Amino acid sequence: METKIRIIRICKISIAWFTLALTVLCSSSFSQVIVEDSSKATPRNIDLFASEEPLQMTLCFDIREFVRTKNKPENFSATLSIKLSESDSVSQKIKIRARGEMRRKYCQFPPIMLKFKNSDTGNVQNRSSNIKLVTHCMPIKLYEKYILKEYLTYKLFNHVTPYSFKTRLVKVTYVDINRPEKAFTAFGFLIENEEKMAERNGAVIVNNGNLTQKHMNPVDMARIAVFNFMVGNSDWSVPMQHNIRILKSIKVNSDKGIPVAYDFDYSGLVSASYAIPSVGLPITDVKERYYLGVCYKDEELKPILDEIIGLQDKILGTIGSFDLLSDNDKKPLENYIESFYQKYRNQDVLLSEFNYTCKEF
Numbered sequence: 001m002e003t004k005i006r007i008i009r010i011c012k013i014s015i016a017w018f019t020l021a022l023t024v025l026c027s028s029s030f031s032q033v034i035v036e037d038s039s040k041a042t043p044r045n046i047d048l049f050a051s052e053e054p055l056q057m058t059l060c061f062d063i064r065e066f067v068r069t070k071n072k073p074e075n076f077s078a079t080l081s082i083k084l085s086e087s088d089s090v091s092q093k094i095k096i097r098a099r100g101e102m103r104r105k106y107c108q109f110p111p112i113m114l115k116f117k118n119s120d121t122g123n124v125q126n127r128s129s130n131i132k133l134v135t136h137c138m139p140i141k142l143y144e145k146y147i148l149k150e151y152l153t154y155k156l157f158n159h160v161t162p163y164s165f166k167t168r169l170v171k172v173t174y175v176d177i178n179r180p181e182k183a184f185t186a187f188g189f190l191i192e193n194e195e196k197m198a199e200r201n202g203a204v205i206v207n208n209g210n211l212t213q214k215h216m217n218p219v220d221m222a223r224i225a226v227f228n229f230m231v232g233n234s235d236w237s238v239p240m241q242h243n244i245r246i247l248k249s250i251k252v253n254s255d256k257g258i259p260v261a262y263d264f265d266y267s268g269l270v271s272a273s274y275a276i277p278s279v280g281l282p283i284t285d286v287k288e289r290y291y292l293g294v295c296y297k298d299e300e301l302k303p304i305l306d307e308i309i310g311l312q313d314k315i316l317g318t319i320g321s322f323d324l325l326s327d328n329d330k331k332p333l334e335n336y337i338e339s340f341y342q343k344y345r346n347q348d349v350l351l352s353e354f355n356y357t358c359k360e361f
Contacts, residue, residue, distance in 0.1 A: 049166040056083040063176035070098040107137035136186040153264040166192040203247035213294040225293025232268020295358035
């Protein structure tokens with residue numbers, strides 16, 4: 001009973017612009033939840049992506065209604081509490097909304113958009129912004145592995161190009177404000193706000209449905225095409241801007257866009273049970289690699305391949321050092337990446353494969 005009262009207190013506490021809260025470890029039992037008043041503390045702007053360490057969070061909202069309306073998403077009031085250290089946490093009121101095209105419909109527990117308001121600044125965000133939370137989808141151990149594998153794929157992409165989203169692994173305790181005794185904890189990961197990603201790269205987001213790969217910077221476009229081939233991801237399109245965001249540099253005078261890839265759950269590296277190849281592709285399994293890039297001359301593509309071959313140790317090392325997956329789970333990932341590098345050993349054969357399926361414009 002005492003635990004339930006403490007949880008309700010967390011979820012119903014009124015948090016104003018300058019309010020900070022202290023909580024301790026989030027666990028499924030909530031046996032150690034404590035709230036202390038820190039209203040005299042100085043407000044801070046917290047960079048959620050400043051560390052690689054998994055972040056512990058508590059999210060309190062009407063879970064039953066959120067799930068019930070996921071196919072017609074509504075905004076819900078929520079309280080987000082983030083553990084900063086053993087003795088320090090920050091909490092604030094936010095809005096949340098179910099998001100994602102396929103996963104919102106397929107997942108029992110859909111991905112979430114965390115929506116921070118201007119009036120709430122001073123705690124987590126320094127201005128109004130949204131941050132994506134990729135959730136566990138289903139309360140099954142297998143889906144936890146999908147989350148970890150997709151997070152890892154983002155980390156591999158960070159090695160390839162700075163034009164990529166930062167991510168942060170989180171362990172979230174979800175508390176239903178009407179049934180706090182049903183609280184549960186699951187892994188997920190945060191994806192950097194797209195405007196902040198663009199700003200970090202000296203660029204702005206472009207929304208234009210008339211763009212193709214030919215309108216992109218050829219080097220950046222080739223990096224994405226080769227990386228997606230390496231991880232077995234064919235679920236992307238520049239013209240549709242499907243799992244691709246497009247940047248325009250404000251530092252360099254160029255009429256070429258900069259593509260940024262995201263959403264890797266349909267990749268062969270993740271190999272989710274629900275993932276199937278896009279309609280129209282001559283492959284039957286997402287583990288089958290298929291090059292979707294524009295056609296380049298061999299001398300244009302070889303430097304990109306050389307870049308990625310130079311990252312082999314770093315990419316395999318990132319997989320090998322990821323402790324949240326067992327060795328048995330990491331071995332297939334390592335084998336899948338190594339199979340790409342084995343293709344690379346005969347570069348002419350790999351270039352011939354690219355030339356066979358590449359897109360002419």
